[in-house]
Structures are given as structure tokens and as C-alpha cells.
Amino acid sequence: MDGLIIATLLAGVILILMGLLRLGNLIKFIPYTITTGFTSGIAVTIFIGQIKDFLGLSIVTDEPLIETMDKLKAVFVFIGTLNVQALLVGALSLAILIFWPMLPGFLKRIPASLIAVIAGSAAVAGLHLNVNTIGDLYEISNKLPAISLPAFSLTTVQNVLPDAFTIAILAAIESLLSCVVADSMVNSRHRSNMELIAQGAGNITSALFGGIPATGAIARTAANIKNGGRTPIAGMVHSVVLLLILVVLMPYAALIPMPVIAAILFMVAYNMCDIKTFVNLCKTSPKSDIIVLVSTFVLTVVFDLVVAIEVGILLAAILFMKRMSDVTEVEGWKYVDEDDGADSLALRVVPDHITVYEISGPLFFGAADKILKITLDEKRRCLVLRMRSVSAIDATAMHNLEKLYEDCQKKGIQLIFSHVNEQPWRVMEKNGFIEKVGADNFCAHIDDALKRAEQL
Numbered sequence: 001m002d003g004l005i006i007a008t009l010l011a012g013v014i015l016i017l018m019g020l021l022r023l024g025n026l027i028k029f030i031p032y033t034i035t036t037g038f039t040s041g042i043a044v045t046i047f048i049g050q051i052k053d054f055l056g057l058s059i060v061t062d063e064p065l066i067e068t069m070d071k072l073k074a075v076f077v078f079i080g081t082l083n084v085q086a087l088l089v090g091a092l093s094l095a096i097l098i099f100w101p102m103l104p105g106f107l108k109r110i111p112a113s114l115i116a117v118i119a120g121s122a123a124v125a126g127l128h129l130n131v132n133t134i135g136d137l138y139e140i141s142n143k144l145p146a147i148s149l150p151a152f153s154l155t156t157v158q159n160v161l162p163d164a165f166t167i168a169i170l171a172a173i174e175s176l177l178s179c180v181v182a183d184s185m186v187n188s189r190h191r192s193n194m195e196l197i198a199q200g201a202g203n204i205t206s207a208l209f210g211g212i213p214a215t216g217a218i219a220r221t222a223a224n225i226k227n228g229g230r231t232p233i234a235g236m237v238h239s240v241v242l243l244l245i246l247v248v249l250m251p252y253a254a255l256i257p258m259p260v261i262a263a264i265l266f267m268v269a270y271n272m273c274d275i276k277t278f279v280n281l282c283k284t285s286p287k288s289d290i291i292v293l294v295s296t297f298v299l300t301v302v303f304d305l306v307v308a309i310e311v312g313i314l315l316a317a318i319l320f321m322k323r324m325s326d327v328t329e330v331e332g333w334k335y336v337d338e339d340d341g342a343d344s345l346a347l348r349v350v351p352d353h354i355t356v357y358e359i360s361g362p363l364f365f366g367a368a369d370k371i372l373k374i375t376l377d378e379k380r381r382c383l384v385l386r387m388r389s390v391s392a393i394d395a396t397a398m399h400n401l402e403k404l405y406e407d408c409q410k411k412g413i414q415l416i417f418s419h420v421n422e423q424p425w426r427v428m429e430k431n432g433f434i435e436k437v438g439a440d441n442f443c444a445h446i447d448d449a450l451k452r453a454e455q456l
Contacts, residue, residue: 002150003160008207009150010157010164011171015200018172024192027176033285033293034312035180036277041300041308042218043273046265048072048301054262055079056086056131068301085129090259093120097267111227113264120260134261135254142250145209167213168200173309175199175216181272185225222272223264288319321366328361330370353381354453356446360389363397363424371400378411382453386446388419393427401428405437414456416441418449 018024045068052059052071058081065071093116100112124131134140179190199215206214224234245253281293296312332355350356357374361367376383393401408415420428420442428434434442443449 003156004212005150005207005210006152006156007160007164007167008203008211008213010161011167011213012200012202012204012207014164014168015172015196015203017200018168019193019196019198019200022193024172024176024194024196027180027192030177030180030309030313031289031292031316033281033289034296034309034316035177035184036274036281037293037296037312038177038300038305038308039181039218040273040275040278041297042305043269044068044297044301046269046272048075050262050265050269051075052262053132053258054087054090054266056083056090056259057081058083067303083131086131086257086259089120089123089129089131089257090263092123093260093263094266097263113223113227113267116263117256117260120257120263121255124257125255132258133254134256134258137258140250140254142247144247145211147208148210149208170306171199171203171213171215172196174218174305177305177309178216178218178221181218182221182225185222186230188230218272223268226268226271286323288323292316292319321364324362324364325366328359328363328367328370330357330359330374332357332375350450351454353379354384354450355380355382356384356386356450358386358389361391363390363393365394365396368394368397368400371397371404374404376407376411376413378413380413382414382416382456383408384416384418384446384449384453386418386449387421387424388446390424391421393424398427398431398433402431402433402436405433414441414453416443416449416453418443418446 048068048071051057052075055075057075057078059065059074059078061074065074096116096119097112100110100115101108121133123129124133175195176192179192179195182188183190195216203213206212224238229235229238278293278297282290285293292312292315295315296308299308299311355375355377359371363371374383405415415437417437425434425442441452443452
């Protein structure tokens with residue numbers, strides 16, 4: 001147990017450091033299709049996980065059911081144990097959750113979930129129904145845990161440090177994704193780095209009381225928003241209420257029927273799963289985005305959130321690179337009438353000994369091979385590369401430009417560049433490429449580049 005507590009403490013420290021180093025800002029690189037896919041997937045996971053309690057099934061297995069698909073399979077296997085009384089309590093609670101907000105006046109301001117809990121608990125207790133409650137399934141105590149420090153040792157810290165990093169990374173991902181989901185539900189913006197610091201402090205405190213690692217949970221976040229929570233005060237009130245329930249109301253909390261909890265989570269799942277948005281993305285998005293969306297959704301349901309995020313981000317990155325590669329073009333100069341000042345593509349008479357190629361789009365490793373497809377004609381003594389539309393290049397593109405320069409040298413062709421932008425210029429300068437080619441062969445505009453070529 002000391003190992004888990006130490007790992008949780010270290011994970012808390014790592015989370016705080018991640019927040020201080022502003023690593024929370026990396027969450028912005030997770031595409032909308034991924035957040036939509038895993039949010040819908042988690043909604044389905046929550047729904048499937050609550051079918052057992054809603055129907056009052058008696059599922060007996062050798063090992064606890066953790067995977068969503070195992071839970072779904074168990075529902076079909078044990079459907080014969082359906083408890084009609086539990087189903088009726090669940091249906092009553094679900095009806096209250098759906099129709100209570102439609103009532104007029106101040107009544108609809110009372111949270112429907114609170115009414116469902118009271119009504120369901122009263123029905124089960126008053127009618128002596130054979131329905132499982134929280135107290136029937138779980139051991140409940142109202143004793144507060146005492147602060148305890150684990151036995152630290154260098155060996156233990158070394159052994160659990162990899163686990164602590166894993167816990168911290170998973171906690172950061174799930175917490176920040178919860179924030180992203182909350183942002184989309186209430187049209188706000190969270191503070192990623194502060195979230196990591198707060199999660200770290202919370203895990204350190206939890207470990208001191210013997211608690212296990214905790215993260216921001218999408219289901220609880222959605223439930224909070226559904227019931228009116230909008231600010232950090234909601235989380236603080238939630239903590240205080242839980243403490244009061246633990247100390248004062250725990251015997252009464254034990255009376256809450258499981259079908260009522262299942263009905264509440266059904267509604268949470270429904271509100272999390274924005275079906276219209278999901279369907280609209282499938283109809284209107286590019287095929288690559290649809291692949292990411294559906295893959296993330298399916299993997300979340302079939303496996304878990306971690307696998308879904310990893311595969312989703314990998315797919316999104318690969319498909320993004322493919323898309324960027326497709327839009328990057330290296331083409332022989334096309335003569336088009338277009339007024340663009342000194343750097344226009346107005347019709348010009350280009351001497352026979354000059355070849356002009358226009359490069360459009362970022363030159364990165366996914367598109368860098370297009371440079372090597374440039375045709376080198378020994379009859380043409382100058383090759384002009386127009387790079388005004390190249391915003392960035394990477395090491396692979398730089399390597400291929402050097403290879404192109406070497407091929408030009410072998411064939412006696414002078415390489416000239418036109419309109420090299422700031423980032424490509426810095427990369428070329430740092431690489432020594434400008435000095436190798438000659439600074440005189442880098443011109444600000446295409447007209448200057450053509451004049452330079454005519455002089456050679």
C-alpha cells in the first residue's frame with residue numbers, strides 16, 4: 001500500500017511541475033473530432049455500465065467486469081435475472097428526470113436528480129421493494145480517515161517513479177479533456193496549467209489520507225454542468241456536501257436505490273453524447289476527420305479512453321501530414337495574369353536557358369520528396385525556385401534542397417532562389433546553405449531572380 005501512496009504523492013508533484021512548466025497548453029493540439037469521438041464513446045460506456053443496475057440484474061462472475069464490452073455481454077447472458085421492481089423504480093426516476101424540468105414556475109429550479117433520489121428512495125423504503133441500494137452493495141462508513149505518511153526509501157521511490165509518471169500523464173490527459181468537454185458544454189475557456197496544479201495538489205492531499213489517484217472525470221463534470229454548475233464554487237460545494245454526507249448523512253445515502261443512480265447516469269450520458277454534432281461531423285467533415293472521429297468513438301467503447309486518445313492523435317497526425325503533403329506543390333512556372341506588384345506572375349518572356357519552378361505550401365518531410373522530382377535540363381543553365389508561398393521547411397526538406405543543389409552543380413546548372421520567407425531563411429542560414437549557394441543567388445523578388453539568371 002505504501003508503494004501506491006508514494007506513487008500518488010510523486011504523481012501529484014509531477015502534475016504541479018507540468019502546470020508550472022505550462023505543459024497544459026498542449027491540450028489545444030487535440031483535434032475537435034477526437035474530443036467529440038471520445039466524449040460520445042464515454043457516454044455510451046456510461047450507459048452500458050448502468051444497464052445492470054437499471055434492470056436490477058444479478059450478474060455473478062469470477063472476476064469483476066471492467067471492460068465495457070464484457071459488461072454488455074454479461075447483460076445479455078444474465079438478462080433472465082431481470083428485477084421488474086428495480087426496472088419500475090428506474091423508469092420512475094428516468095421519467096422524473098425527463099419531465100420535471102418541464103414543470104412551470106419555481107418547481108423546475110429544483111434539480112430533477114434530487115427529486116428522483118428522494119422519490120426513488122421513498123418508494124423502495126416505503127413499499128419494501130426488493131431493490132438493491134448503495135448500502136446493499138457497498139460497505140459504508142462515516143469515519144474520517146487519519147493523516148498517515150508512508151515509509152519513504154530511495155529504493156521504493158525508484159521503483160514507483162515510472163508508475164508515478166504514468167499516473168500523472170493519464171491524470172493530466174483525462175482532466176484536461178474533461179475541461180475541454182466542459183468548455184464545449186458551457187461555451188467557456190478553462191485554464192489548463194492551473195488545472196494541472198490543482199490536480200497535483202489534490203492528489204498529494206488524497207495520498208496523505210490514504211486515498212488513491214484521482215482525476216477530473218468527464219461523467220461527473222457533465223453531471224455538474226447539467227445541474228447548473230458553472231464556476232469553481234460548484235466543485236467546492238460538491239466537496240463540502242460530500243463531506244457532510246460522509247459525516248452526517250451516510251446512513252441515509254445508503255438507502256439510495258441503484259436504479260435511481262443508473263437513471264441519473266443515463267441522463268448524464270444522453271447529455272454528454274451530442275448526437276446532432278456527431279452526425280453533422282460525419283456528414284460535413286473531410287474523410288480523414290470522419291476516420292478519426294469514428295475510430296476514437298469505437299476505441300473508447302471497445303477498449304478505453306487511453307487507447308482511444310493515443311490512436312486518435314496518431315491517426316490525426318498522420319492524416320494531417322497527408323493533407324499537408326497533398327496541398328504542397330512544386331510545379332513549373334505557370335504564366336497567369338495577376339497583379340501582385342513587383343512579385344506578380346504577369347506574363348514574361350523567360351529566356352530558354354532559365355527554368356522557373358513555383359513551390360507552394362510548407363516543405364516538411366511529408367512533401368519534401370517533391371523537390372527531388374524537379375526536372376533538371378542540362379540545356380538550361382539556371383534553375384529559379386520561387387518560394388514566396390513556402391511558410392516553413394524542416395530538416396528533411398533542407399536535406400533535399402542540398403541534394404538538388406548538388407545535382408545542379410553536377411550538371412552545371414546555377415540554382416537561384418526567389419522570395420525566401422523568414423523561417424526557411426533562418427533554417428538555410430543556420431545550415432550554411434546560403435553561404436554554399438551564394439548570397440547573391442537569393443533574390444527578394446522573381447524579377448530580380450530572373451535578372452540574376454540572365455546575367456549568368
